[in-house]
Amino acid sequence: MDAIDRLLLDWHEWNLGWELVPGYPRDAGLGGFQSSRQWMDLDDLNDEVDRRIIEGHARVIDPLVLALDERLRVAVNIAMLNLAAGVEVCRNPRWPATQDADYQRAKEVLEPQLIQRGLLDPGIYDIQHPVR
Numbered sequence: 001m002d003a004i005d006r007l008l009l010d011w012h013e014w015n016l017g018w019e020l021v022p023g024y025p026r027d028a029g030l031g032g033f034q035s036s037r038q039w040m041d042l043d044d045l046n047d048e049v050d051r052r053i054i055e056g057h058a059r060v061i062d063p064l065v066l067a068l069d070e071r072l073r074v075a076v077n078i079a080m081l082n083l084a085a086g087v088e089v090c091r092n093p094r095w096p097a098t099q100d101a102d103y104q105r106a107k108e109v110l111e112p113q114l115i116q117r118g119l120l121d122p123g124i125y126d127i128q129h130p131v132r
Contacts, residue, residue, distance in 0.1 A: 003120055004107045005083060007057060011065065012080035014058035057119055064113050068106055071095060075102035 001009070040048075065076055074094055081090040092099040114120040 001083065004110060004114065005079075007061060007114065007119055008065075008076060008080055008110075009083050010054045011058040011061040012077075012084060014054055015062070060117050060119060061110075061114070064110055068109060071098075071102055072106035072109065075099055076106045079103045 065073060068076065071094070074092060075098075078090050078092045078099060082088045092102075095102060111120065115122045
């Protein structure tokens with residue numbers, strides 16, 4: 001798994017927790033309630049920070065993936081389902097023969113956009129030879 005795979009997998013997992021209207025909680029009556037953090041231990045605070053970072057990255061990645069053409073978008077979603085499962089459980093229903101090539105092409109299209117938005121370090125990541 002390379003850096004783009006990791007970002008896309010975080011985006012995919014964030015997308016699984018979507019809300020009907022972004023920014024609004026499911027229960028409007030409790031929308032303003034926030035528990036005090038004074039009783040949280042360091043691990044809980046770290047988890048909250050990690051969730052917010054992932055959410056911020058996912059909100060940047062979401063429109064980039066949606067802007068891909070249909071073939072590449074399907075390839076990204078199939079690849080993320082398989083990465084999340086840890087094994088290949090899903091097959092591309094439309095273009096199974098070119099799934100891997102389409103996913104690689106999607107990563108090539110996304111790479112400069114992710115670098116431009118500060119989510120990838122251009123000095124470390126190279127799509128041809130990713131650092132693992």
